[in-house]
Amino acid sequence: MLKSTDGNNKVMNMTKRKGTLLRKKYGEYLLATLAMSASLFLAAIVDNIMVGNFLGADALAALNLTFPIVYIKNIVFCIFIYGGNTLAAIYKGKRDNNSANKSFTFSVLFGVVASTLMVILGIAFARPTAMALSQGGPLFDLTLEYTIPLWVSGPLVLFNSGIATYVRNDGMKKLAIALPVVSNAINLALDYVYMALFGWGVAGAGWATVSGYAIGSLLLVFYFTSKHRTVKFVRVGIHDIKLFLSVLKTGLPMALSQACNVVRTCFINAIILSAAGTVGMQIISICMSAFNIAMIFISGSSTTLMPICGALYGERDNKGVHYVLRFSLIITEIMCIAVLVVYELFPLYVGRLFAPVPPETAVQLELAIRIFSLCIPFYGISYNINAFYQCTKQSFAASLFTVLEGVVFIVPMIYLFALISTEMMWLSFTLAEIAALLVTVVAMQIIARKKQRTSFLMLDSSAEQGVLDMTIENRQDSAVEASKAVEKFCIENEIDSGVANILAVTAEELAVNAAKYAYKGKNDIDICLRILEDDVVLSFRDNGVNFNPTEYMDDSGEIITGLSLVRSITPDISYNRVLGFNVTVVKIKKSNNVSSTI
DSSP, X not given: OEEOOSTTOOEESSOBOOOHHHHHHHHHHHHHHHHHHHHHHHHHHHHHHHHHHHHOXXXXXXXXXXXXXXXXXXXXXXXXXXXXXXHHHHHHHTTOHHHHHHHHXXXXXXXXXXXXXXXXXXXXXXXXXXXXXXXXXXXXXXXXXXXXXXXXXXXXXXXXXXXXXXXXXXXXXXXXXXHHHHHHHHHHHHHIIIIIISOOTHHHHHHHHHHHHHHHGGGGHHHXXXXXXXXXXXXXXGGGHHHHHHHHHHHHHHHHHHHHHHHHHHHHXXXXXXXHHHHHHHHHHHHHHHHHHHXXXXXXXXHHHHXXXXXXXXXXXXXXXXXXXXXXXXXXXXXHHHHHHHHHHOHHHHHHHHSOOOHHXXXXXXXXXXXXXXXXHHHHHHHXXXXXXXXXXXXXXXXXXXXXXXXXXXXXXXXXXXXXXXGXXXXXXXXXXXXXXXXXXXXXXXXXXXXXXXSTTOOOOTTOXXXXXXXXXXXXXXXXXXXXXXXXXXXXXTOOHHHHHHHHHHHHHHHHHIIIIIOSSSOEEEEEEEEOSSEEEEEEEEOSSOOOTTSOBOTTSOBOHHHHHHHHHOSEEEEEEXXXXXXXXXXXXXXXXXXXXX
16 A cells, blocks of 8 residues: 555555665665775775785885875875766756766766876975885885885776766666776786785785776776767866866765864874874774775665765655665675674684784784674664765765774874773774764754754755655556556546646656667566646656667657657656666656646
């Protein structure tokens, strides 16, 4: 049974939306996004494993000291790639392909330019940077050695992984997975060659990353020559400055997260060096290396959510946005808890994966990993909520959480716990994450009440006076039932009978032809009818092959009669291919001067 959400709470005898299409789409994107997430974290993980085992724990500690540089590079990636990709998805949802193409252009080209400028500055100031990161201590030489190739890899990683986000959105899953997998496989092989055979030391790990992404980027030729691309490079000018600023604004919350990571890591490293010395840095290096494995899943699931929710937000499909967020949280927590269980049961095995563990530090490391790992499930929740706020343009909420989580709570907590006990330092990561999450939710709930929103998620559905949301199978009899449900819903909500008739006929014809031409075999079609203040909007979504009902012809070259009728009776009908979905939207005035009989 489906309850309509109009003011009278009437009941419709139709199956409510099952979420099958969105769940399948999330599943399709998850594997590809995990592979892309791995491209951002796996290079560091592989380097840490190889460096720790070939060169020892001091070299691994030096790599951890360079994490602020990794986060600085990620600032550019997040602000341009995640910002542009999310905005392109939103514009796709709004059926504005020109703005989506401009978002793509700003995202990739300007991202590469910004990243290249950072390489020049990074190399110029490599020595003072390494001095600041290592505090001029015994790890200075190793830190400096790794710094230069780390900067050089920035533009290559951005170009390779950045384009991969659009490859994923265009449904080219195999290529989206192949790009990071091939790049990191080459990186792993060259780690051994450069360090073990050539004797390049810790710098070899950095140059292996550069080589891996340079060679892996050759695969992008398959994307740029593909007919299935939905975004392309276009000419942009000074008149597009507003859109460029929108790209920056959309990516700002996640970029701010990386900026906070820079500040946090510098403070944490300084506190740990002062409180626990080189041994403490070795322990935190292993903990952070292990945490990066969990971050592949956390970042992968949360960034899977972003383009899907962004497109749904652009379509004003609030129920779909809620569904994807809930499903993403469930999947994320399952993966996080699985990682946590492994780390709690086998902490020393995890530690030895990254570096040899001397007997005198084994007990400290075992305790540290077990306490530190408790933060993983909370990070999973936090990243999903933050990604949700970002892709629904809740920039204040996303920025608030980022600052609280990234700096405000963690730095004072780890400092205070370090004064009490070095073992207590590892608990600060979990407590800071919980505190930031609670404060953000409470603050946004207060704001929601002031703005008369239903929850801290801040989605506005006040313009909707009634919603019929249902899923049908791609069968002709289902199309007939959908038509009846649409007409009945309109009449119950006092919509003009002529408009109700038009929408009923449109629903039937679109459902029949989507089932006939877009699908092969059994599948579902989502139908949503929203009654707004002045208009009634009917939306169709399926994940079949490309099928544009506004211009479709049959095999004989004749326009299909039913769809021709639909185009003649609906004043505003549009189609777009969004994230592998066929999305058709019909808009009609609530009071229309039409006959009630078609």
